[in-house]
Amino acid sequence: MATIKAIEGRSVHQIQSGQVIVDLVSVVKELVENSLDAGATSVEIRFKNQGLDSIEVQDNGKGIPPEDFDTVALKHYTSKLSTYEDLTSLDTFGFRGEALSSLCALSKFYITTARTEDGAVGRKLEFEISGKLKSNSVVSAQKGTTVSVEDLFCNLPVRRKELEKNVKREYNKVIAHLHAYACISVGVRFAVTNQMPKAKKMTVFSTKSNATTKENITNVFGAKTLVALLKLELRLEMEPSSGPSTQSARNWSTQTSDRSRKVQVQGYISKPVFGEGRQAPDRQMFFVNSRPCGLPQVTKAVNEVYRSFNVSQMPFVFANLVMDTNAYDVNVSPDKRSIMLHDQTALLESLKASLTELFEQTEQTVPLQSR
Numbered sequence: 001m002a003t004i005k006a007i008e009g010r011s012v013h014q015i016q017s018g019q020v021i022v023d024l025v026s027v028v029k030e031l032v033e034n035s036l037d038a039g040a041t042s043v044e045i046r047f048k049n050q051g052l053d054s055i056e057v058q059d060n061g062k063g064i065p066p067e068d069f070d071t072v073a074l075k076h077y078t079s080k081l082s083t084y085e086d087l088t089s090l091d092t093f094g095f096r097g098e099a100l101s102s103l104c105a106l107s108k109f110y111i112t113t114a115r116t117e118d119g120a121v122g123r124k125l126e127f128e129i130s131g132k133l134k135s136n137s138v139v140s141a142q143k144g145t146t147v148s149v150e151d152l153f154c155n156l157p158v159r160r161k162e163l164e165k166n167v168k169r170e171y172n173k174v175i176a177h178l179h180a181y182a183c184i185s186v187g188v189r190f191a192v193t194n195q196m197p198k199a200k201k202m203t204v205f206s207t208k209s210n211a212t213t214k215e216n217i218t219n220v221f222g223a224k225t226l227v228a229l230l231k232l233e234l235r236l237e238m239e240p241s242s243g244p245s246t247q248s249a250r251n252w253s254t255q256t257s258d259r260s261r262k263v264q265v266q267g268y269i270s271k272p273v274f275g276e277g278r279q280a281p282d283r284q285m286f287f288v289n290s291r292p293c294g295l296p297q298v299t300k301a302v303n304e305v306y307r308s309f310n311v312s313q314m315p316f317v318f319a320n321l322v323m324d325t326n327a328y329d330v331n332v333s334p335d336k337r338s339i340m341l342h343d344q345t346a347l348l349e350s351l352k353a354s355l356t357e358l359f360e361q362t363e364q365t366v367p368l369q370s371r
């Protein structure tokens, strides 16, 4: 008898779900991104016990149509992408159709949604672990969607224990991520609350729907932060890389338009002046076309340049890299946190040069080596 067999579908689903929803940050990130993809202008994130008991994300977006109720939480069902080729011109955060199905497998999960303004009538949807619709009942609801996640990792005991042990740190990481989404999402109001057991609900922070990025930063980090910031407006032009060595690189080079060799970096960075702009390192936010993401090499490059002007501080950084959608790949890891930049080496060189120039032009700034 053959010893190699396919893993049973339900088990595959549970194994994979734990790779999509790895921690508290993934839950909040996926739900907030769904709200933004739904065109919301208001997103409220409500934690109970810092997310250990529940996480609720309510938006005023377009809602889920009744014809999608059966498939909304099924794996690989998405309204955002239908073929692999669509990935290169993607303008939504989501594209895999995995977040809601994973949450069904890992928590007590339900959705309330309403499509009309006059509303009052909405639907509450509950699901089986597989993501199959279990019940659909009438409830009163405002236009938009509320997704509730209770007892995260209730069926993964090791992950649950880790979460309980590290919840404070995890929760702080979540708030740092929410700061980034709130600041970059111009036109969207964010309101974040947390309620500890037997205590009153507290507002963590909030922004307004009619505010600019600058006002969002002030709202979230305080007016003092902004005074110490320089506006970032870098236009990077990457040299074509000399002699592509592989066939795929050659293909890429010939397909690549001039557009994808141009990158703009927009945002704010601390002035490189002693005594000003002292900021904690977690106040460093990077985005690619307004998508918050971790860019370790870019972060390192920016900090290196900053350090050559100011050794005693870490800069506050809010940097949005605006580039052609062909110049990066968001489909790198199941949790979608990493992003791969094409021609990263050229980009880093150009970024370092431009940033150095910006700091040199800034009043009272002299590079350390020439002091």
Ligand code: ADP
Pocket (backbone or CB within 6 Å): 030, 034, 035, 038, 059, 061, 062, 063, 064, 072, 073, 077, 078, 079, 080, 093, 094, 095, 096, 097, 098, 099, 100, 101, 145
């Ligand atoms: P993806 O975002 O990759 O499509 P998800 O599992 O996160 O996958 O969501 C599945 C689908 O459910 C989405 O494509 C969207 O059509 C719908 N959906 C999820 N959240 C919302 C929301 N807040 N408002 C409206 N529709 C939503």
Ligand code: MG
Pocket (backbone or CB within 6 Å): 030, 033, 034, 093, 094, 095, 097, 099
């Ligand atoms: Mg999604």
